[in-house]
Amino acid sequence: MVEFRFDIKPLFPQPIIKVASNLLPHTFRGDRRQCLDATSKMSEIIDRLGQLSAISQGLNKPVTTAQRLRMSENQTIYLLADTEAGHNGAVIGLLKVGTKDLYLFDEKGQTRKMEQSPSILDFYVHESRQRAGLGKRLFETMLNEEHWTPVKCSVDRPSEKLLGFLRKHYGLVRTIPQANNFVLYEGFFGDEASQNGSRNGHAASPERTKNGLHITNSPNTQLFGATYLGDETSKQKRFGRRGSESQQHHQQQQQQQAALLQQITQISPNGRYGAPRPTCSMAEIIHAGSASSGKGGGGGSAESNRGNEIADIAEQLQMQHLQTVENHIEYELEQEQEPEPEPEPEPEPEEVITPPTPPPKSKTPTPPKVRSPEAAESIIGDNRRAPAFQLSKQHTGMKNRSFGVGMAVMPTGKMEFNQEEREDFGVVKINRPLGNEITSPVQDNTDAMSTVSSTGGLTDQGYNDLKFYHNKLW
Numbered sequence: 001m002v003e004f005r006f007d008i009k010p011l012f013p014q015p016i017i018k019v020a021s022n023l024l025p026h027t028f029r030g031d032r033r034q035c036l037d038a039t040s041k042m043s044e045i046i047d048r049l050g051q052l053s054a055i056s057q058g059l060n061k062p063v064t065t066a067q068r069l070r071m072s073e074n075q076t077i078y079l080l081a082d083t084e085a086g087h088n089g090a091v092i093g094l095l096k097v098g099t100k101d102l103y104l105f106d107e108k109g110q111t112r113k114m115e116q117s118p119s120i121l122d123f124y125v126h127e128s129r130q131r132a133g134l135g136k137r138l139f140e141t142m143l144n145e146e147h148w149t150p151v152k153c154s155v156d157r158p159s160e161k162l163l164g165f166l167r168k169h170y171g172l173v174r175t176i177p178q179a180n181n182f183v184l185y186e187g188f189f190g191d192e193a194s195q196n197g198s199r200n201g202h203a204a205s206p207e208r209t210k211n212g213l214h215i216t217n218s219p220n221t222q223l224f225g226a227t228y229l230g231d232e233t234s235k236q237k238r239f240g241r242r243g244s245e246s247q248q249h250h251q252q253q254q255q256q257q258a259a260l261l262q263q264i265t266q267i268s269p270n271g272r273y274g275a276p277r278p279t280c281s282m283a284e285i286i287h288a289g290s291a292s293s294g295k296g297g298g299g300g301s302a303e304s305n306r307g308n309e310i311a312d313i314a315e316q317l318q319m320q321h322l323q324t325v326e327n328h329i330e331y332e333l334e335q336e337q338e339p340e341p342e343p344e345p346e347p348e349p350e351e352v353i354t355p356p357t358p359p360p361k362s363k364t365p366t367p368p369k370v371r372s373p374e375a376a377e378s379i380i381g382d383n384r385r386a387p388a389f390q391l392s393k394q395h396t397g398m399k400n401r402s403f404g405v406g407m408a409v410m411p412t413g414k415m416e417f418n419q420e421e422r423e424d425f426g427v428v429k430i431n432r433p434l435g436n437e438i439t440s441p442v443q444d445n446t447d448a449m450s451t452v453s454s455t456g457g458l459t460d461q462g463y464n465d466l467k468f469y470h471n472k473l474w
């Protein structure tokens, strides 16, 4: 028991009193002098009980002090006394409660901002009187005065004793995990809470139940947008009305929904989640421009149109590819007009595509000393011509530097290739006439390039003439 140097009986006309920020018992009646006296004594009682509570819980400083209570607007302390104990009576227990605005997780893990949520902040019964039902007596008085129910109370960092107390007297076992020090029990967010919200201090944010969408200013909502909680609330409202009133209500809901969607858009995810994404060319091909044309219906005709568009695109690509192959062949034939020694194979970077060694004639453009974008454009489009400098994948976009060559000179019965050495861009070697065998590497080198064509599909030396066999129908 906690006894004091003064008589506590005037302060405790009843065993349990309620003290607010004025530091006076709720039953107090007196003049100014009595008021100052009562405030002083009550401050001493509160500080002493608060200190004992902190010691009992192992806290390094009290949660409850008279100064704190004076500064708070929404906290109340319940004090339990035994006026019959000792000479001046004794104070036995303390229970501090209040309302707090909290961001809490509900059973589904969704964030809710609970305004004026009832909270158990400090609870203490003197060790000599514990487990005698006094704690419950104090707690029950508080519930009646505040019009709270135990399941709707958040508990600030409860001790094991308090958890046992709530389990025994109120059957509270299953908690809802929270990110802060508060403990909630299942049922905290029940319907009763929203119906009796104001009475129980559950003045939830007004956006909370709009169309089942949960919108608050919480960090979660700011980051990830509104959360859909279901439309139970909307259904309840809808089916609770009849006739024109119901229709009118439905229209209002639609308007609210539109406004809400706009609101959601405004608080939609930002940062890298909200960053605009570049157009995906492959997606455009796959969807065949349905997005732009507004054919997103998915009907049978739309599907067939999409298939036709894909076929058209494939055909265009094929035609472009054939044109590319032809350009390659023409370019090669130009280079083969005059025999010249094969460029010596020299080690070079893997990524570089080397055109045939520029012939000494002025016909071949002089390679610029510095790579220029204008020159690079020469390999693009219909005005394609021989590149004037070393081309890399960056310029051509081609993955394989022998791309197109194989297509252009596919082996047939008329032509034989034996390309044992490295392949340079556009270099096609016709090694030997039909039926002739390679005799030596020297011969192979001399036969490397075809000569001027003559007649009958053979060159003057009797080699196959590529120009003769080249046919666009290939």
Ligand SMILES: CC(=O)SCCNC(=O)CCNC(=O)[C@H](O)C(C)(C)COP(=O)(O)OP(=O)(O)OC[C@H]1O[C@@H](n2cnc3c(N)ncnc32)[C@H](O)[C@@H]1OP(=O)(O)O
Pocket: 053, 056, 057, 120, 121, 122, 123, 124, 125, 126, 129, 130, 131, 132, 133, 134, 135, 136, 137, 155, 156, 157, 158, 159, 160, 161, 162, 164, 165, 166, 168
């Ligand atoms: C938010 C907060 O305030 S957290 C801090 C809570 N306060 C404390 O831990 C301070 C130390 N403890 C106390 O002051 C008291 O034990 C109180 C306030 C928790 C409960 O007051 P009591 O008068 O003992 O409660 P009451 O007699 O009505 O109920 C007893 C039940 O409380 C629990 N309890 C009380 N004392 C203990 C204890 N020492 N060990 C374990 N459980 C206890 C038990 O469930 C007990 O039931 P049981 O005796 O059948 O096991």
